[in-house]
Amino acid sequence: MKLPDFEAWAIFASVVEHRSFSAAADALGVSKATVSKAITRLEGKLQTSLFHRTSRRLTLTDSGRGLAEHAQRILSEGIAADEAAFELASAPAGLVRLAAPLTFGIKHLGPVLAEFMTMHPGIKIDLRLSDAFVDIVGEGIDIALRIAELPDSSLRARRLGAVSTHIVGAPGYFDRAGRPRHPADLAHHACFVYTNTATPELWRFRRAGGEEAAVRIDGPVRTDNGDAMLPALRAGLGVARLPGFLIDEDLAAGRLEAVLEEWSGGSAGLHLLTPPGALRPARVEALIEFLTDRLRRTCGDVHKDSTP
Template sequence: MKLPDFEAWAVFAAVVEHRSFSGAADALAVSKATVSKAITRLESRLGTTLFHRTSRRLTLTDSGRSLAENAQRILSEGQAAEEAAFESASAPAGLVRVAAPLTFGIRHLAPILSDFMVLHPAIKVDLRLSDAFIDIVGEGIDIALRIAELPDSSLRARRLGPVTTHIVGAPEYFDRAGRPRHPADLAHHACFVYTNTATPELWRFRKAGGEEAAVRVDGPIRTDSGDAMIPALCKGLGVARLPEFLIGDELRSGKLEAVLEDWSVSAAALHLLTPPGTLRPARVEALINYLDQHLRKVCPSIRDSTLMAS
């Protein structure tokens, strides 16, 4: 039996992560020619082209895209196996790439990460905060936090807890436009649309007794940032569907008012996602366990304005 070309698979994963042969060569401390030869060798062995190459751009082919996940798993599990062998002799060390939603990352994740890094000074964190969808495998992300209803995928997911969402507007807006008594009433309101969902204009609701409702909404603002909606909401320009960790202060101060509270707005939850595979480097495993422990405390207390990270 001919063994797989593990080196070529690892090089392929590095090229996907760094999006260039040069970047992969620098990361692996080898020559660009070595990287190019490894990719050519793997393509020849697999009988398929992995990249579209031009003078200005390197992009994955359909075959390359489908195999990138396998390459990342091979590289990650190889690193994890080596690190496990040395784990008893040294503390976890190295870089962990973490992705999280912008506001949640600033308000809730950053304090936890700082505490973790005090405990593990040899671990470095590359923290990427964005509300946009991130390709975890393609971007080389070790850990991603997502607040959503997750579709089926090959990613490994841990549900850490529910995230409460409200329908909110300024009291003066509701005094002027009326307070909705049923989700269907929202079709006649100025609803701000958050675009980082699969169906931004379709809001779904469920009552404790099992009754369900769905309404198509429209309004003066469409944005991929929940934070950007808050000033217009407070000025009485409309209604939005937002998680409580974004608008908790405004609810407590009375600047915003929640309506339709007898309806559940969504089944969104905080999830911790990792690439496929069962083996992970010790540094990644250490951070996963730490976040699992501390972020589970965040979800029940997310109604509070401050995070108790200890």
């Protein structure tokens, strides 16, 4: 049996991650010619093009996109195997790429990452905060935190806790517009739309006993970040559905009021995701175990299950 061209697969994964032959060569410590020859060699063996090449841009073909995850797994497991041999006799070290939602990352990751880096001075963190969907494999992310109901995928997922969501608005807004008694009443309210969901304008609810409801909403604000809604909410301009960790201080201070609390807004949870594959560098394993422990213990409202 002829062995796969592991070097070419690993170089392909690096080109996908860095989106450039030159950047991949720099990252791997080889020449650009070596990278180019490896990609040509792999394309010849597979009898398909992996990239569309122009003088200005490098993009994956459909075949390349379909094979990128396999290549990333080969590279990641090769690196993990090499590092495992060395890290048995030394402390974990190196770079970990971590992605998380913007507001959650600022509020909950900052403090615990400082503690982690004090414990592991040899580990560096590349923290990427965004509410947008992150292509973990394509962007070379080691660990991603997501607050969502996850679709089926080949990613490895660990659920850290349920995330409660609340329908909230300023007391003054409800005094003027009325307090909804049933989710269907929201169709007549100014509801802010959070766009980073599969169905932004459709809110689904469930309550004890199994009764379900769905309502189409609309309003004056559309945004991909919940934190950006808060000033308009406090000003009494409408209603939003937001996670507890984002609005707990406003609720406690009376700036916002929660309604329809007997209804659950869904089954979103806090998940820790990693690329497919069994082997991971010790530095990644160390951060995974640390975040699992700290976020389960310290995230407060994140742990409150939103299921009645």
